[in-house]
Amino acid sequence: MKNFCIFAPKYSTNSMKKMMVMAVVAMAVFSCSTPKQAEPQKAQAQLLIERLDTLRQKGIMYGHQDDPFYGLTWAYQQDSSDVKNVCGDYPAVMGFELGGIEMGDVKSLDSVPFTKITEEAIKHYNRGGIITISWHPRNPVTTIDGGGLAGQKFPEGTAWDVTDSAVVKKVLPGGEYHEKFQTWMQRLSDFLATLKTSEGEKIPFMFRPWHENSGSWFWWGEKLCTVEEYKALWNMVQDKLQADGFDNIVWAYSPGCQDHLTAERLLDRYPGDDRVDMIGLDGYQWNPGEKDAFIARTKQNLEVLCQVAQAHGKIPALTECGMKNMTEPTWWTSTLLPAVEAFPISYLLTWRNYKDEWFGPSPAKPDAPCFVEFYESEKTLFLKDICK
Numbered sequence: 570m571k572n573f574c575i576f577a578p579k580y581s582t583n584s585m586k587k588m589m590v591m592a593v594v595a596m597a598v599f600s601c602s603t604p605k606q607a608e609p610q611k612a613q614a615q616l617l618i619e620r621l622d623t624l625r626q627k628g629i630m631y632g633h634q635d636d637p638f639y640g641l642t643w644a645y646q647q648d649s650s651d652v653k654n655v656c657g658d659y660p661a662v663m664g665f666e667l668g669g670i671e672m673g674d675v676k677s678l679d680s681v682p683f684t685k686i687t688e689e690a691i692k693h694y695n696r697g698g699i700i701t702i703s704w705h706p707r708n709p710v711t712t713i714d715g716g717g718l719a720g721q722k723f724p725e726g727t728a729w730d731v732t733d734s735a736v737v738k739k740v741l742p743g744g745e746y747h748e749k750f751q752t753w754m755q756r757l758s759d760f761l762a763t764l765k766t767s768e769g770e771k772i773p774f775m776f777r778p779w780h781e782n783s784g785s786w787f788w789w790g791e792k793l794c795t796v797e798e799y800k801a802l803w804n805m806v807q808d809k810l811q812a813d814g815f816d817n818i819v820w821a822y823s824p825g826c827q828d829h830l831t832a833e834r835l836l837d838r839y840p841g842d843d844r845v846d847m848i849g850l851d852g853y854q855w856n857p858g859e860k861d862a863f864i865a866r867t868k869q870n871l872e873v874l875c876q877v878a879q880a881h882g883k884i885p886a887l888t889e890c891g892m893k894n895m896t897e898p899t900w901w902t903s904t905l906l907p908a909v910e911a912f913p914i915s916y917l918l919t920w921r922n923y924k925d926e927w928f929g930p931s932p933a934k935p936d937a938p939c940f941v942e943f944y945e946s947e948k949t950l951f952l953k954d955i956c957k
């Protein structure tokens with residue numbers, strides 16, 4: 570993948586001088602006799618990488634999953650957003666989930682119509698926002714063919730079904746489910762192709778497949794496949810999408826936050842510098858009593874993440890976070906901000922606001938005033954901040 574750090578090559582002084590003379594002559598010849606050549610157009614992914622890198626020098630972008638579709642008290646209202654309804658601005662980053670697309674379903678596993686996802690992704694891009702896409706495909710070995718299961722929550726057949734411990738191996742070339750998985754990848758590819766503006770311009774987005782692979786709750790998790798199988802799964806999807814012409818994807822590798830994270834541990838399944846653009850971590854506070862532990866763990870993990878990302882020329886991010894069913898009215902500024910503010914991460918994203926589980930702000934909740942303070946902090950960037 571593309572490194573955003575550019576290193577100057579080393580030349581001897583003599584050859585340097587010669588090159589400079591040649592360059593001056595060439596510039597004189599070209600500027601007199603030929604019309605100025607336009608620079609070759611950069612791929613959309615590269616432009617987004619550069620934008621992310623510039624923006625992280627200004628602050629940390631705030632992101633929210635499924636933001637424009639539903640909130641705690643509303644669903645599918647034109648231009649609504651719990652975040653905007655609390656602080657007056659949209660999140661800089663919006664996260665969208667594609668689980669179910671592999672089945673040919675009409676709605677995602679979170680019951681969002683895929684046509685709405687296309688529509689809102691384009692809308693957010695057009696207003697200057699940034700998009701990140703996750704994908705929790707069903708378990709290709711245990712799932713029932715035919716689809717139509719959107720919105721149903723049960724482990725059997727879902728991404729969380731870990732009853733068969735060799736699913737990854739079975740979808741790789743030579744495996745008995747490889748052909749089925751090729752159909753699934755094609756459906757993913759067909760959906761991603763809808764992400765373009767009315768002028769036909771492909772919109773750039775971050776894609777974060779096979780995340781939280783350091784745990785073992787998804788069929789691609791640590792105990793469910795070897796390092797080689799995991800990397801082969803990553804490569805298979807990436808190669809397919811690259812062969813289909815997607816040069817608008819910023820590839821994000823994001824394992825989970827862990828106690829005492831080390832660089833070795835963070836990188837043990839890393840697909841490689843040529844295959845990753847961003848390195849992220851997912852990390853939540855699940856219980857109210859874990860405030861101090863959450864802050865300490867997040868800081869320790871981000872420290873390692875930022876060092877590793879810097880060494881590999883990649884962009885770091887806290888790709889998922891939040892406090893489930895927020896019970897702490899000051900959480901945004903007493904817990905989240907102190908945990909992240911010292912780190913040059915690109916963004917943090919809180920997960921969705923759904924009736925059984927919410928992670929973002931809502932006007933209906935007591936943390937709303939504190940979220941406004943979080944919004945007003947110099948450190949955080951929302952849509953208007955990144956469009957200036």
Ligand code: BMA
Nearest residue numbers: 666668678679705920921926
């Ligand atoms: C999980 C939960 C699920 C959801 C899934 C995919 O963390 O929010 O309810 O289906 O993410 O978005």
